[in-house]
Amino acid sequence: MKITPARRINGRVHLPGDKSISHRAAIIASLATGPSRIANFSPSDDCAATLSCLEKLGVGIERHGDSVRVECGGGLRPAAAILDCGNSGSTIRMLAGVLAGQDFVSTLTGDDSLRSRPMKRIIEPLKMMGAEVKSREGRPPLTVVGTKPLKAIRYELPVASAQVKTCVLLAGLHAEGVTEVLEKNGETRDHTERMLACFGVPIKSLVDDSGSRTTSISLNQGFSGRDISIPGDVSSAAFLIAAAALLPGSRLDIEGVGINPTRTMFLKQLQSFGLAIDIEDSGDDCNEPVGNVHVTPGAGFDSKGNLIPVRGGLIPQLIDELPLLAVVGSQLHGGIEIRDARELRSKESDRISATVKNLRAMGADVQEFEDGLVVAGPTLLRGTRVDSYGDHRIAMAFTVAALIAEGDSEIAGADCVAVSFPKFFEVLESIVER
Numbered sequence: 461m462k463i464t465p466a467r468r469i470n471g472r473v474h475l476p477g478d479k480s481i482s483h484r485a486a487i488i489a490s491l492a493t494g495p496s497r498i499a500n501f502s503p504s505d506d507c508a509a510t511l512s513c514l515e516k517l518g519v520g521i522e523r524h525g526d527s528v529r530v531e532c533g534g535g536l537r538p539a540a541a542i543l544d545c546g547n548s549g550s551t552i553r554m555l556a557g558v559l560a561g562q563d564f565v566s567t568l569t570g571d572d573s574l575r576s577r578p579m580k581r582i583i584e585p586l587k588m589m590g591a592e593v594k595s596r597e598g599r600p601p602l603t604v605v606g607t608k609p610l611k612a613i614r615y616e617l618p619v620a621s622a623q624v625k626t627c628v629l630l631a632g633l634h635a636e637g638v639t640e641v642l643e644k645n646g647e648t649r650d651h652t653e654r655m656l657a658c659f660g661v662p663i664k665s666l667v668d669d670s671g672s673r674t675t676s677i678s679l680n681q682g683f684s685g686r687d688i689s690i691p692g693d694v695s696s697a698a699f700l701i702a703a704a705a706l707l708p709g710s711r712l713d714i715e716g717v718g719i720n721p722t723r724t725m726f727l728k729q730l731q732s733f734g735l736a737i738d739i740e741d742s743g744d745d746c747n748e749p750v751g752n753v754h755v756t757p758g759a760g761f762d763s764k765g766n767l768i769p770v771r772g773g774l775i776p777q778l779i780d781e782l783p784l785l786a787v788v789g790s791q792l793h794g795g796i797e798i799r800d801a802r803e804l805r806s807k808e809s810d811r812i813s814a815t816v817k818n819l820r821a822m823g824a825d826v827q828e829f830e831d832g833l834v835v836a837g838p839t840l841l842r843g844t845r846v847d848s849y850g851d852h853r854i855a856m857a858f859t860v861a862a863l864i865a866e867g868d869s870e871i872a873g874a875d876c877v878a879v880s881f882p883k884f885f886e887v888l889e890s891i892v893e894r
Contacts, residue, residue, distance in 0.1 A: 461855075461874035461885060463862035464894060465843070469703050469710040469755075471891030477502040477526065477690030478718045479880050481748060483510050483550045484626070484655045487558060489530040489685055490519045491633065492659060496685035501528040502693065504880045509546035513555055513568075516543055531685065538564040542601070545570040547808060547879050550623055552600060553582050557627035560591035561634020562606035569601035573808050573850060582627045585615045589631055589639075609679065612637030619803065620776035622649035625675070629656070629663075633680040643673045646776040649722045654747035659683050688746040691718035695780045696881045697753060698726050699856045700888065702784055704755040705735045706791055706864045712755040712891065716742075719751040725777035727753065729770070729785065733792060767834070768792060771799040779803060783815045784857040786835050790824045791864070795837035802831040808879070809851035818846040818858050822865060843867030852879040859888065 482502035487510065489496035501507065503526065511528065515521045518537035522529040536558070545551040545568055552568045556579075559566045569575065580598040587593060589612070592605035612635040615628050625641050629652055632639030653675060656663045660683045665675045697714050704710035719739055731737055738754040770778065770785065775798075778785060782798055789796025804811040816828045821844050825836035843865040848855035855874050862869035877884040 461859070461871045463843075463859055463869045463871060465865055465867070466703070466707055466863040466892045466894055468707045468893050469700070469712050469891050470893050472713040472715065473700065473887055473891060474715045475692035475696050475717060475887075476500065476504075476881070476883070478693040479504050479507055479695070480550065480622075480649060481651050481655065481690050481718065482507045483548075483554060484651050485688060485690060485746075486510050486514060486528065486530055487554055487630070488655050488659055490514050490517070490532045490536070491558070491680070492532075492683050492685040494685040495529055495531040497687040498528045498530065499687070499689040500526050500692075501690055503882050505546060505878045505882070506548035506550060506880060509544065509548045510551045510555075513543040513545060513551060516541060517566075536562055539566060543568045545574060547571050547574055549574065549577055552602065553579070553623040553627045554630060556582055556586065556593070556602060556604055557630035559604045559606055560586045560589065560593070560631045561608060561610050563608040565603065565605050567601055567603045575600045578806055581618065581621065581624050585613065585624070585628050586631060588613050588615070589635055591631070608634065610635035612639040614640040614642065616642040616644060618645075620646035620648050622652070626652040629653075629675065629677050632677040633661070636679055638676050638678050640674055640676045643675075646773040647673065647722060648776050649720070651720065651748070654720075658688060658746040659686060691745050691748050691750040692716045693881070694718045694720070694723050696884070698781050698784060699860055699884070700891070701727065701730065701737065701753065701755055702788055703860045703863050703888070705730055705737075706788065706860065710755060714753045716750055717753055719749045719753075721749075722777060725774060726781040726785065729778070730788070733768075733788075765793045767794045768796045769799070770796060771801075771832075775801050775803070780853060783811050783854055784860065786815050786819065786833060787857050787861045789835040790819060790837045790839045790841060790861075792837045795835050797832070797834045799829065799832040804832075807851065807853075809849035809854060811851065811854060814847070814849045814851060814854045815857070818854070818861070821846055822861060822869075841865040843869040845870040845872060848873035848876050850876050852876045852881070856881065856884055859885075863892070
């Protein structure tokens with residue numbers, strides 16, 4: 461994809477459904493009695509992989525545009541073939557939790573990228589609950605030998621991971637007793653808890669005096685399908701908002717986007733840098749807060765010239781936006797430091813390495829560490845050829861970098877944006893002024 465520098469961003473958009481919430485809506489609906497209708501379901505390849513796997517497990521799936529009807533009569537059934545999760549870590553980790561509590565054997569795999577990603581963090585708690593999980597040295601394919609019922613456990617997350625938390629909670633629906641998940645290393649996304657409650661599943665989440673959160677769930681006593689609507693994807697919105705932030709004189713309005721507090725830290729970071737951005741609460745969809753985001757003309761960064769640190773408890777709340785934040789940091793007086801983010805090396809690509817290599821190719825001064833990077837700023841980026849490394853978030857982050865660069869750029873492997881935001885380039889082109 462060839463990217464020409466932009467003068468400003470100007471427009472109003474309504475984004476496709478949130479990918480994280482869409483995964484959970486489809487999976488939880490597949491466990492309900494009766495049909496569910498999901499409006500504004502994500503068009504991403506990742507969520508398509510979840511629907512495909514559910515179909516192979518006997519779930520009735522009907523898709524009409526951005527609306528999906530989900531119904532499973534009589535429970536899940538053994539798949540006649542291996543379940544292909546594509547590039548989706550959410551699909552394989554969440555479904556593993558569901559399948560651990562069935563009375564049949566399932567095998568889950570994915571593309572080359574997914575088969576290289578670590579799965580020990582879900583294998584260990586599922587084994588503790590009584591399921592047998594076979595892997596290739598802790599990586600997919602995963603063969604899940606289900607056990608019915610599972611044993612309830614109290615499990616402390618070794619790293620902050622919403623996918624691991626979700627895996628254990630979904631397994632807990634099929635476990636005798638009360639399953640508890642303890643989070644001490646930073647707050648993670650709570651979409652699963654909100655979606656389960658939306659479907660009427662009893663679930664509790666308590667925070668103690670130390671700030672640790674314990675979420676508990678009991679053996680599923682049955683719940684009914686329902687109609688829900690998915691908010692616009694705030695992680696997709698982040699790239700458009702960053703582009704507007706980096707191009708003076710821009711005006712951008714994004715309507716109906718999810719503003720879950722565990723997902724808006726990127727927007728708060730931009731506000732802390734001096735960006736004039738307004739987040740307007742307009743209600744909720746299925747326990748998820750929804751609002752409108754406005755970036756106003758004259759918005760710009762007002763950093764104080766000091767290196768801005770991003771680390772610790774902030775990392776889980778910024779994990780998808782960290783490569784983009786590094787691009788933004790290249791324009792801050794004093795630059796940005798991102799640490800405690802070793803998790804980035806186990807995403808669709810090694811996102812630390814990919815971000816460092818691409819920023820250096822565009823002329824930025826970057827230091828790489830095992831758990832992060834430091835980007836000096838401000839830097840006049842130069843247009844060049846950069847590599848997506850097959851990673852949708854790297855492709856979109858460096859499209860934003862290309863918009864502010866001097867000279868044209870080329871994004872190699874740009875078609876990978878379909879993993880989360882298939883119409884990213886079309887939407888972006890509709891609001892770019894040159």
